Amino acid sequence: MAPLLQSSQPWVEKYRPRRVKDVAHQDEVVRVLTNTLETTNCPHMLFYGPPGTGKTTTALAIAHQLYGPELYKSRVLELNASDERGINVVRTKIKNFAAVAVGSGHQGGYGYPCPPFKIIILDEADSMTEDAQNALRRTMETYSKVTRFFFICNYISRIIEPLASRCAKFRFKPLSEEIMSTRVLHICNEEGLNLDSEALSTLSSISQGDLRRAITFLQGAARLFGSSISSKDLISVSGVVPQEVVGDLLASCKSGSFDSANKQVNNVIAEGYPVSQILSQLFDLVVESDDVSDEQKARICRKLGESDKCLVDGADEYLQLLDACSCMIKAFCNMPEGYSN
Amino acid sequence: MLWVDKYRPKSLDKVLVHEDVAQNLKKLVTEQDCPHLLFYGPSGSGKKTLIMALLRQMFGASAEKVKVENKTWKVDAGSRTIDLELTTLSSSHHVELNPSDAGFQDRYIVQEIIKEMAKNRPIDVKGKKGFKVLVLNEVDKLSREAQHSLRRTMEKYSASCRLILCCDSSSKVTEAVRSRCLNVRISAPKEDQIVKVLEFIGKKEGLQLPPGFAARIAEKSGRSLRRAILSFETCRVQQYPFTNNQVIPPMDWEEYVSEIAADIMKEQSPKRLFQVRGKLYELLVNCIPPEVILKRLLHELLKKLDSELKHEVCHWAAYYEHSMRLGQKAIFHIEAFVAKFMSIYKGFLIATFG
Ligand SMILES: Nc1ncnc2c1ncn2[C@@H]1O[C@H](COP(=O)(O)OP(=O)(O)OP(=O)(O)O)[C@@H](O)[C@H]1O
């Protein structure tokens, strides 16, 4: 049974580090946690950072290393966004778990450190309501002797201050090209793949510091193109927006014609390119343009920011992109800003 | 059976558009460890067809033996129990559902039902294909909470379950979910590809197509294959043999929107606004999505305007669509846009003609 289970896992899971020391790049956390393994003591922790940088991996790894497979179930409670985490659950489930005291000392450690406290991992904590977070404050205090909380989130601003201030905070940075390459090469080695250096650097630039994405691209490319993978292959699986598309859009805005910009926008939508991605590539192009004045740049960047926010709110992609383009046209033609009310 | 269904290609080898994507998908599922997939692209571009063909590629003909079920789940939502009703389409290997149908309760669908489905590994007599596939439609319509709830499920049960997500607008899928999938972009087919499909259907049905006829339908379809096939079939019903000057019938609701646009251009007054409201309601009760109405209305208005006004009008359309997204009642926001347009246009007329 076991081997079958293994082989049906996608690579991201197959190559999830099992030990803290295998977590790439996040040195600071790794140092603190390795220390924990020796001293068997640690503070409450808060891990934050963008997707695919190793937050969940690290939390699970430390828990496994502290307790081993036997005690893991009774000592570690993992609650993530796939569990109901309203106030009620926080009040009852966490309390019930935390309230059962653990015997002190290293009884039945099976060779694991087994510190005398339990760990509660609250993954994806930024999706918890503020009320639920508030309910946690008391719980944390009451059981602070016997439990450690690990909060994990993408946006630290969504964690209420009283909780955040009780934790040691660790920012998980997007992985640098070098680190990512090391990990990717390790996987290539295991899977018998060939990647030249150009492909390697392409892979880290298209995945923008997200190692999970890089691994998925790699697996996709391996299935489609066999064991020798070029930079072009990676680009084609990743679905990044080709630079010409964004260039054409910008050129039509510079030409000053609303209708031609509208046509380009319609084309972008029909091709199915993600507008959020288009906006960020437009931003790069505009900022780097030599023939655009600072004032024009400022005007455009502000609008791109606004449109991006609207997209996050769920606004329509076509309308937002068209509005952004219209604003760019006006900026390029130095037409006055603002609209009548 | 409608032609759109009758001529839906069953296997990845038979697709007439997106052949390259289809071939890639085929290679992708040769091994058991394929990543989760996120299909995105405009509506009518053929995502669903590819997904169904992919399932067939993975599981063979048994993936087509589907049954539709309408089930009610009792879900424990903290302090109370709620009933969730959901329609699923399932075979022995996959389950397809529309979690966003549950509206603001979609989170519970993901937390309770989808997680449960993902956990249970299907038992297969041959010991092969030890995983199942969950197809989730319209994930872009899922609330943020519901999307977050998917995250760990996608990781934890990845040995027993693969997710295929499908959406129109990938900007609305959170980055964390996108990071967990191989993203597959399905572009709207180009006009010549649509022509190819129409000609194929014409041949199968034994129809004579006058030269340029298919091209005219393709042009009117706005690059939606579904729409092109539907209007092809309508043409067939309305008049056969086809003639070169035969009208390609527009959609009823689009006609209606273009009437509204004409109304607004003709007169800008509270009375007219009131009349327009009635028509907008008419569209909404016929289940035309409000953002689709707004976009179409903008499209019609832009056709008739000076370029200076175009900037302003498209800005307000974007503005009111955004506020509609944050609000509850679509009619308020569409109507606000109409009123705004009237005031801008009236101002323009006065400034120009006195
Ligand atoms: N620092 C890292 N070292 C090694 N592998 C990593 C690292 N970061 C990510 N990975 C790879 O990416 C996958 C996802 O990582 P993980 O689940 O820890 O991300 P996360 O930070 O929790 O992201 P999210 O915010 O989306 O939940 C892992 O299975 C692993 O394969």
Ligand SMILES: [Mg+2]
């Ligand atoms: Mg995580």
